[in-house]
Amino acid sequence: MKDAFGAPQSLLLLGGTSAIGLATARRLIARRTRTVWLAGRPSPELAAAAGSLRALGAEVRVVPFDALDTDAHAERLGRVFAEGDVDLVLLAFGIPGDQTRDEADPAAAVRVAQTNYTGAVSAALVCAAALQAQGHGSLVVLSSVAGERGRRADFIYGSSKAGLDVFAQGLGDALYGTGVHVMVVRPGAVRRPGTAGRPGGPTATTPEAVAGAIELGLRRRSETVWVPGPLRLVASALRHVPRPLHRRLPV
């Protein structure tokens, strides 16, 4: 059960090697979290992530989970919920892809879209049903500011996140009043190994900052969280920039 400050006692991290997901897990373990489920493709990184969280004192269990294998989602995730209540599901998996290469390789682009969108839709629906059955819990969906408006630099990734973002907003409304809380997190460019080369600027953020924003959002039961906060105003302004101008902007 979450406490009065929205601090969960159990966490299901979909995308067990995600930098933001692990930073959030570390932060929550420092509060109340005792049980962590790491869902991801079995790999040395996943085992290392589990080990690092165990070292913090949490009881960590690993679930094999592949976003692309949507047929297995219900069974795999159902097993987690059968073991006990999950207070927080953090949907953190996603791949950034390589825009220039993916434009020439439709199969790779489809893989980005399937991982970030269809895989996430399937997993989120399975988790939402289970959370609804237990009558409480939060589903936190990691979206991205890239999904806010199509950009030349990353529209394949951005379009998949845009779809996920709209899906999560609607899911939040569908679950309103059921005791289940859905929160969409829209970080700016996150400085982490995968996106080291991307432009940063004032809207860039870190996994730790996103984790802090998620914790605060859980306490306030926010529905949308921008990280950093002023990004909301920047994105709102960019949304209204005429396209010829937007095309030329270095964003």
Added chain:
Amino acid sequence: MAVESFVQDDDCVPLTGAGGTAPSLALLVRPRSAPEAARAVLGRGARGVVARGHGGTCGDAAQNAGGTVLDLTGLDRIQGLDATAGVVVCEAGTGLDRLARALLPHGWQPPLDLAGGLRPAGRRGPGTVGGALASGGLAGRLRSLELLTADGSVRTVRPGDPLCDATTGGLGLTGVILSATLALRPVETAYLRDRATGFRDADALLAHWTGDAPGERHARAWVELSGRGRAVLTTAEPVPYDGLPRGHRARRDPLAPPRSGGAGGLRPLPGLARAHALLPSGLRALSALPAPAGTATGPGSGPGHVTGTSAGRSRPTGPLAALGGFGLPLPGLPGLPGAPGPVGPFVRYRCAVPEGREEALRGILALLAHRRSPARAARHARVERVHADGTGPLAFPVRGWCLALDVPAGARGLGPFLDLVDERVAAAGGRVCLAEDARLRPALLPVMYPRLDAFRELRAAHDPRSVFRSDLARRLGVWKSWE
């Protein structure tokens, strides 16, 4: 498909405690009779059932996410009164205010002690008899109670029986209290004489209070957490008939319940000169007090002086407002009487510190009032004396001191700060009130409640399939040992 589908029902409602934090969805059933309640318990889902009264406590003790919650406010009949012996039999959902109002013309009063673990009433109501019993109040005056157990049968249990002791303060985890037989306290008039004393700070208050030999039953103090740290001690005692001023209109009908509002209980004697009228706002109330030197009492607070500090006068009207006096929990709203409570979700921190550990109490008060403490957002802490230990394994009362404050849940850094206060309370041998708790670290539960294992054994014997469950039990791992 391993994920069970869940059919939404119109009777499924999100429930919270009075604090408004951590909502969870449950199927709310409102039985009108004991057999209906038994049917609801037997027809529960996989996630169990728990009883609920007015929902006036701040924690998640009366929530059951994904399960069934029995709203007992439909069971509100006063079944019998022995007006000579002073014993009443009433159903669990009977409101304490209604009970008090019904008993007053007969010269009796519900046996409520402020300090007996009973909470001050929240904005949702003064609570029900069953709620007071489940959160540990009324225990000293309980004669017997009817308990609906996990197998759907009704058992009559009396104090001394382990099941009865575990039920008082047992947070509804042993069964559903259907009705209770309570010994009453006689009163000659519907009035009480109250008095307020101002102190420079909490130390002066505690020095005065520990030195005071006579047991003041209805005594409660407020300590300013922000500002100058002053304290007010309010005490009250029922007025005997002879104590009513000659010619006072109260002499004509000394036991008349208040005419306006849905009030019950004793109230301050009206119509007499007041030395100082306290204003609605808590802070203004404090500043209206004289700035006393040391433990000097306020003007005119000598014997026989009557003031309106405790109730009624300056409070907003409404069904709760007239529920005056010390015999019943004060309506309200945290801080001084009439003070507005926190706006939005809040966390009520209520803890007990045993007698003899006054230095720990002072330390906790100093910690709460520290310049950078998030608890300053509460503005006041309430301090009460508790005169007896609770009986059950999960009973909250500890002979000594009880401290309570309501802090807005959004106060920055409040969670870790209250964890720190928990450590101090546990180190002093005290405990946190589970009925009001929404945030205790589970590892501290066995430290604060050393008889928890006895409770678990009793539960295992009477309810092996964990029929009675609540969000609080899940969160704190009440029935599973926590590493």
